[in-house]
């Protein structure tokens with residue numbers, strides 16, 4: 662069953678389910694009971710195309726599904742930007758894990774991959790988190806034959822899986838290998854289905870489509886930090902608006918973007934490619950934690966993807 666077909670039936674909330682769903686399909690009284698037991702507003706009932714009701718936790722405060730035009734335009738007046746402080750990253754992998762959880766990312770991929778980097782045998786290694794860079798000159802969007810992947814006014818690069826035809830040109834064009842592909846029919850959890858699809862969050866997934874880090878475009882629209890930035894207990898990830906010249910980390914510190922980049926010698930990965938990433942890095946000088954492999958060093962999420970480091 663495709664997502665479009667599924668969503669045709671729409672949603673009803675716990676409070677109004679009995680009247681709304683009665684007569685439409687075989688209503689599950691146990692599902693109603695579960696939703697009612699969860700309390701008003703705590704659960705949502707979704708009517709599947711098979712005519713069954715399933716219970717999903719309500720996403721209190723979740724962003725309403727933006728229109729297609731809104732999702733393609735972005736938040737007016739904003740230019741979202743991310744800064745990753747390699748001196749502060751201790752390789753714990755919290756960013757990768759919370760990203761996977763909040764986007765229902767299947768276990769065979771990661772939107773933020775954590776690499777162990779080393780410039781030479783004489784220098785200490787360091788951790789290097791790599792999301793999609795939301796390039797200002799993105800080779801991925803130029804090769805898409807159907808306009809499924811696009812660059813917004815606010816700087817975010819997204820994929821619309823309702824348009825994606827699965828050609829994977831974008832994957833070949835991205836020099837950072839930031840994209841993944843849904844080779845088989847995804848096992849979308851109920852919570853992913855009930856929210857409704859938007860390119861701003863990318864789920865529920867569809868077989869034969871590309872996907873990647875979306876900078877948590879829905880969170881930005883809600884004036885919240887992306888999940889990875891909010892979860893980074895080291896305060897190593899910053900997010901903000903280039904137009905306001907301000908970025909904020911999980912510790913609640915807000916600094917001027919230009920000052921941070923100037924004072925800490927900020928750089929962009931593989932700048933020479935001309936892709937103009939919207940993710941800046943601060944060098945791993947004077948690290949605040951042990952280098953990978955040193956006594957007391959974090960192992961990141963090596964146990965999940967030991968092949969990439």
Ligand code: SF4
Nearest residue numbers: 793794795796801835
């Ligand atoms: S990192 Fe890759 S997928 Fe992301 S915007 Fe740049 S070229 Fe496109």
Ligand code: SF4
Nearest residue numbers: 805825826828829831
């Ligand atoms: S895989 Fe989808 S998003 Fe990527 S280039 Fe092809 S149609 Fe466009």
